[in-house]
Amino acid sequence: MILQCPACGHEFSVDRIVGYCACGSPLLAKYDTDSVREIVSSRKFPSSVSSMWRYAELLPVRSWSSVVSLGEGWTPMLSSRGLARNLGMQRVFIKDESRNPTFSFKDRGLCVAISKHIELGAVSFALPSAGNAAVSMCAYCAAAGVRAHVFMPADTPPVFFRECEMYGAETMRVPGTIADCGTRMKKLAGDWVDLSTTREPYRVEGKKTIGFEISEQLGWNAPDAVICPTGGGTAIVGIWKAFNELEEIGLAGNKRPRLYAIQTEGCAPVVRAIENGQDDIELWQECRTRALGLRVPKPFAGQLILRAIRESGGSALSVSESAIDSMRDAVARAEGLNVCPETAVACLGLKRLIELGKVQTDENVVVLNTGAGYRYSTSISVNGRNPVYL
Ligand SMILES: Cc1ncc(COP(=O)(O)O)c(C=O)c1O
Ligand SMILES: [Zn+2]
Known part of the structure; x- marks a missing residue:
């Protein structure tokens, strides 16, 4: 490797x-x-391992003793009932990433990145984050007994800071977006490994296991489309890589899902680059969205994201900020799932793709539920103040 x-x-x-x-x-x-290919052709991936580590041969960690696992991955592909009906689709699959150890898909990438770096001798990690990645990194660092430093936008709901501190991490509040957090982190130049999105190679490796699981859960078949709420773009890059590797090892054919990146009108740098036919993503000034995980002004993996979307035959579109809450409620009522705002954005995107005729009602579509809604819908008291995030 x-x-x-x-x-x-x-x-x-x-x-x-x-x-x-x-x-x-x-x-x-x-x-x-x-x-x-040789190993897998004789015994497939071990179905007895019900975590993403069933794909260990296609993950970068060399020795099992370096793996810091909290049971991440192998999340269910729920067959939607109400959402599919509401959208006029024959079926919709919801890949429910809220079942991960810290309730978001970030666990996959951070688990692999931390395990691999620990194997290489690292003892301290840092990351700028919209929230979920920070919580995830802090949990895995706690499990591994190593130090964690996280930089989050000051307007991130306090519950994210509290959770990181619970895991024993050092937290920093930075005015602005995740980009400003990254700048602050660089200035401090600590003796940590920088785990910023796609600025190191291993978080994408963890994220790609979503693609392996989607394929395996569909009987080693590709769906027609995957709907990804997109910020830094690791899911897009990772899922695309997964389907390429599955073909290379002979486990899946050459059918690929179309990948759709969904953003909101308040922060849509990926959508603008796709619409303008650009081959890199330009900075989006004044990013404003309450889907905090999608508030990324300029993804570092711009070229890879755009290439994956285009090669897949997919596209990118933005949805209205004002429709997020009603879609969250609609999914909760239709499915019994309290999804995060980012997932509501993905569902709004699917609705629009159907209206535009880009997704047909009889196609196999997977929507990523990237994280649980609880952190966004809790009213908690911090120092006597009572912020409400509903
Ligand atoms: C819940 C949730 N969904 C989606 C995203 C965007 O993911 P990516 O950065 O891989 O595009 C994030 C990132 O913070 C997130 O927390
Ligand atoms: Zn180079």
Whole structure:
């Protein structure tokens, strides 16, 4: 296994800690897929492992003793009842990532990244985050007994700070967006490993297991489309990588899902780049959305995100901010699921794609429920104040 730059082809060893390429591109892990194909053809992936570690041959950690697992992944693909009916679809699958250890899909990436870096000797980690990734990193660092430092926008609901502190992490409140958090983090230049989205190669490796699971749960078949609420774009990049690797090891055919990136009108840099035919993503000034995980002004993996969307035959669209709450309520009533605002954005996106005729009502569509709604719908008292996030 090596790390390779998809932009300039430069290769890096996986035996020491590296971030991204000198040319400015994220790095991607490349496996010896011939040997994985041999192993997998004789015994498939072990179904007895009901976590994402069933795909260990296609994950970067070399020794089991380095794996810091809290039971992440192998989340259910729920067959929607009410949402599908409301949208006029014959069926919709909901990949329910809220079942992960800290209730979001961030656990997959942070579990792999922390395990791999610990294998390489790291003892301290840092990350700018909209909230869920911070909680996830802090939980895994606590489990591993290593230090965590998180930088979150000051207007992140207090429950995220509280949870990180519970895990023993150092938390920093930074005015502005996740981009400002990243700038502050860089200025402080601590002795930590930087786990910022796609600025290190292993979070995408964890995220790609969503793609493996979608395929396996559909009998090693690709759905027609996957609907991804998109901020930093790790799900898009990871799922695309997963389907390529499955084909390389002969477990799935060459059918790929169309990938749809959904954002809101208040922060839609991916959508603008797709609509303008650009090959990189430009900074979105004044990002404003209450789907906090989607408040990313300029994803670092811009070229990879755009390439995955285009190669898949998918697209990107933005939805109205004002419809988020009513969609959350509609999903709760239709499905019995308290989804996060980001998932409501994905559902609004699917609704629009059907209206536009880009998704047909008889297609197999998977919506990612990227996280639980609880942190966003709790009214908690902090220092005598009573913020309400409903
Ligand atoms: C709940 C939730 N959904 C979606 C996203 C966006 O994910 P990505 O950065 O992989 O595009 C985030 C990121 O913070 C999130 O917390
Ligand atoms: Zn490069």
